[in-house]
Amino acid sequence: MSAGHMRIGEVAERTGLSLRTMRHYEEVGLVIPSARSKGGFRLYTEADVERLMVIRRMKPLDFSLEEMRDLLEITDRLQDTDSDADADADGAERERLRERLDSYREKADARVEALRVRLGMAEEFAGTLRERLGGAPAGAGRPSPGRVD
Incomplete structure (x- = not known):
């Protein structure tokens, strides 16, 4: 194994993704391993690993595989145009890519806000349950067999 390369198990441990998920991302073309060992x-x-972490962070925000692929393509192309020698020729392309990237940022922000609202509702519900069960002895809230509430 060459320096700077990691096997799938190590990457899975670092990213928190399963081997199956990582193989799936390879199959659908999201993250292709940079190399293969002799074996x-x-x-x-x-x-x-950075690409996999971008995908991992997009998943809870319900981005589709196609959206993930598009976002990764945008960031790859931005990186290519940023390192290109002929920066003037790519100015319009960079601007268009940045606008697309900004639209993904807006989507992510909106989805995060929606999750915050849902989390607030869940916390409120959990608080209500704690209040209702707080003073009741264990099992007191359960109906007895045959009892209709």
Whole structure:
């Protein structure tokens, strides 16, 4: 194994993703391992780990695989245009990519806010349950067999 490369198990541990999920992301073309060992093991770089972490962070916000793919493509292309020698020719392209990236940021912000609202509702509900069960002895809130409430 060459320096700077990690096997799938190490990457799974670092990212918190399952081996199955990582293989699925490879199958759908989201993250292709940078190399293979002589034995055929998938080898990943830090850049691959970063891509996987972007995907992992998008998942709870209900981004589709296609949206994930598009966002990764945008960031890849922005990185390519930023390192390109002919920056003037790519100015319009960079601006268009940044606008698309900004639309994903807006979607993410909106979805985070929706999750905050849901979390607030869940916390309120849990608080209500704690209040109702707080003073009652264990089992007091359960109906006895045959009893209709």
